Amino acid sequence: MDEASGRDPSGFASRPAEVSSPGRDISCPCCGRALTVEQIASLKAQLAAEPALRNDLPVGMMFVDPHCHMIARTTDDYTAMAAAGVVAVVEPAFWLGQARTNIGSYVDYLSHIIGFERYRAGQFGIRHYCTVGLNSKEANNEALAEAVMDILPSFAGKEGVVAIGEIGYDDQTALEDKYLRAQIELAKDLDLPIMIHTPHRDKKRGTTRTMDVLIEHKFDPTRCVIDHNNEETVREVLDRGFWAAFSIYPGAKMGNVRMTEIARQYGPERIIVDSACDWGVSDSMALPKTARLMIERGIPLEVIRKVTYENALAVYGLNGEMKAADWLEPVAIDQRTLYSGNSVLRGGQTPRITEPGRASPSLEIA
Amino acid sequence: MAWFEGKRAELIGDFAPRVLTAAFGPVPRRMGKADLSLEPADLAAAETARPGWRAGGLTVDQAARIVLLLDAANAAGSFTERLKSLAATADVGELIAIYKGLPLYPEPATLVPLATEGLRTAMRGVFEAVAHQNPFAAEHFPQSAWNHMVLKALFIDSVLYPIVGLDQRWNEELAKILVDYAHERWAAHRPVASELWRGVGRFADAAAVADLVRVLTDGDEREQKAAALALSESRRPEAAVALGRRRDLADAVAAGDMTWSDVRG
Numbered sequence: 001m002d003e004a005s006g007r008d009p010s011g012f013a014s015r016p017a018e019v020s021s022p023g024r025d026i027s028c029p030c031c032g033r034a035l036t037v038e039q040i041a042s043l044k045a046q047l048a049a050e051p052a053l054r055n056d057l058p059v060g061m062m063f064v065d066p067h068c069h070m071i072a073r074t075t076d077d078y079t080a081m082a083a084a085g086v087v088a089v090v091e092p093a094f095w096l097g098q099a100r101t102n103i104g105s106y107v108d109y110l111s112h113i114i115g116f117e118r119y120r121a122g123q124f125g126i127r128h129y130c131t132v133g134l135n136s137k138e139a140n141n142e143a144l145a146e147a148v149m150d151i152l153p154s155f156a157g158k159e160g161v162v163a164i165g166e167i168g169y170d171d172q173t174a175l176e177d178k179y180l181r182a183q184i185e186l187a188k189d190l191d192l193p194i195m196i197h198t199p200h201r202d203k204k205r206g207t208t209r210t211m212d213v214l215i216e217h218k219f220d221p222t223r224c225v226i227d228h229n230n231e232e233t234v235r236e237v238l239d240r241g242f243w244a245a246f247s248i249y250p251g252a253k254m255g256n257v258r259m260t261e262i263a264r265q266y267g268p269e270r271i272i273v274d275s276a277c278d279w280g281v282s283d284s285m286a287l288p289k290t291a292r293l294m295i296e297r298g299i300p301l302e303v304i305r306k307v308t309y310e311n312a313l314a315v316y317g318l319n320g321e322m323k324a325a326d327w328l329e330p331v332a333i334d335q336r337t338l339y340s341g342n343s344v345l346r347g348g349q350t351p352r353i354t355e356p357g358r359a360s361p362s363l364e365i366a
Numbered sequence: 367m368a369w370f371e372g373k374r375a376e377l378i379g380d381f382a383p384r385v386l387t388a389a390f391g392p393v394p395r396r397m398g399k400a401d402l403s404l405e406p407a408d409l410a411a412a413e414t415a416r417p418g419w420r421a422g423g424l425t426v427d428q429a430a431r432i433v434l435l436l437d438a439a440n441a442a443g444s445f446t447e448r449l450k451s452l453a454a455t456a457d458v459g460e461l462i463a464i465y466k467g468l469p470l471y472p473e474p475a476t477l478v479p480l481a482t483e484g485l486r487t488a489m490r491g492v493f494e495a496v497a498h499q500n501p502f503a504a505e506h507f508p509q510s511a512w513n514h515m516v517l518k519a520l521f522i523d524s525v526l527y528p529i530v531g532l533d534q535r536w537n538e539e540l541a542k543i544l545v546d547y548a549h550e551r552w553a554a555h556r557p558v559a560s561e562l563w564r565g566v567g568r569f570a571d572a573a574a575v576a577d578l579v580r581v582l583t584d585g586d587e588r589e590q591k592a593a594a595l596a597l598s599e600s601r602r603p604e605a606a607v608a609l610g611r612r613r614d615l616a617d618a619v620a621a622g623d624m625t626w627s628d629v630r631g
Contacts (some may be wrong), residue, residue: 053590114457114458115456115461116456116489118457118458119489154384154387154388155455158391159458161390201583333399333425338458366555
């Protein structure tokens with residue numbers, strides 16, 4: 001608790017348990033008589049035993065979740081994300097949980113994430129951006145991969161496309177290597193940043209190898225995010241000048257207690273938190289929950305703001321497609337056709353963490 | 367503007383599909399998305415150049431994209447096929463521009479399937495690019511497509527009044543569809559848009575007149591106005607009788623003091 005301001009460092013107003021201070025007269029709400037020191041101590045003990053409010057965030061707090069596969073999520077996710085302060089998401093092109101068999105379904109997928117998903121997000125007041133690319137799993141189907149490489153340039157210039165990604169290694173095969181290199185060159189040609197997917201298996205060596213290839217191709221590390229980091233990879237990624245992203249994904253990539261300690265140890269520079277929420281057991285509330293946990297564990301608000309908002313905006317805003325004005329002061333045509341959010345209204349509201357779809361107590365559906 | 371003129375010169379000079387694709391995407395980033403500011407003289411010139419064309423609702427990027435498409439229209443090969451292939455990979459803004467340009471393209475009859483595909487969208491802005499301020503639908507859609515466009519506008523809580531040619535293309539089939547839709551909404555305890563009745567009055571059978579009388583009696587102020595207007599367009603005697611009980615509204619309609627533009631939205 002910051003004694004001078006009467007507020008705790010998290011920026012919250014003091015909680016009830018912290019209001020009374022010993023030595024000041026406090027009257028009983030029933031009879032008006034001054035409470036004894038013992039009675040005050042007993043009340044404080046009772047209040048402290050109450051579960052703390054864990055669902056509110058500081059007024060006006062905003063999040064950019066730079067890794068969400070929203071096509072796999074429901075409207076409940078969008079509703080909960082908007083209520084929790086998520087103003088923008090980046091949807092990286094990836095595989096769909098199973099392999100596509102032809103280029104037509106890849107074209108339709110990319111059209112979907114630049115088109116309908118962007119529109120759908122807008123209906124919930126969330127701005128949607130995406131990356132386009134050939135993922136490492138499907139790079140192993142050479143016929144498909146060649147066809148995807150042919151169509152990528154025509155998608156890379158669309159509105160809302162902020163990077164080439166997510167690309168990288170899965171099993172670190174020769175074909176994966178070939179198309180990783182080809183897409184690094186494509187990103188250079190098109191002047192786009194890159195989002196790297198690091199492999200789940202053989203992660204440490206796979207991550208090092210990916211960065212070696214990027215450097216070999218003279219790709220500027222300040223324009224490249226290495227995603228799905230952990231404690232074993234973060235040091236090298238930061239030392240080599242790349243952005244280091246962490247996916248708060250239950251049971252896998254990174255947990256948010258561990259994330260809090262990484263933020264404490266490495267500070268906020270070039271660190272990015274994302275949810276990577278997709279069709280698996282994952283959490284679209286990962287950013288607000290992590291921010292809340294970080295506040296409770298004493299990470300300063302400006303650090304949290306950097307790792308959950310500013311850094312993602314900085315790197316994925318490099319090509320000019322994503323900017324804070326998109327949600328803070330959207331242009332009229334977007335308001336009419338694409339984006340139904342009212343950020344002015346939202347700015348004065350308290351972001352609140354809810355579980356998607358579990359907010360309504362009513363059985364009635366009108 | 368230099369970028370834009372450069373791309374135009376490329377397209378007019380030596381057309382290649384990839385030049386159009388590459389120029390089409392970045393237009394908003396290069397030129398912005400402000401509303402196109404047009405003077406009354408500009409709008410009049412647009413009306414002269416293409417009767418029924420409503421240029422007033424365009425933004426800068428939409429207008430620029432339509433100009434690029436028209437620049438490419440003189441190149442060899444089918445314009446319609448080129449437009450279809452562009453639409454197949456278009457983002458939301460590109461689709462809206464493509465559809466807003468419909469009244470200006472060559473070979474309009476061959477564009478009908480692409481245009482009706484635009485009605486099947488789940489994106490409201492794309493649907494309205496076809497349905498609103500656009501004479502293409504009234505000029506080229508067969509009745510079934512026209513009727514479903516009008517119904518879908520109501521279904522997605524859009525509005526009817528910006529549909530060009532609305533009063534010229536009402537038909538008995540559409541009136542039946544609209545009355546059925548009103549009943550469906552009433553059964554679900556949902557509001558019925560007042561504009562719906564605009565298509566009902568002149569084709570109303572006895573049951574539809576009874577519906578209109580119900581709206582005239584029980585509706586809110588705007589609904590009552592709509593019912594009065596619709597009843598005034600019916601030749602059935604019971605319509606005149608019902609209207610006779612609301613002299614205030616009947617007189618306003620007769621005097622031209624109240625029109626369908628008073629029940630918009």
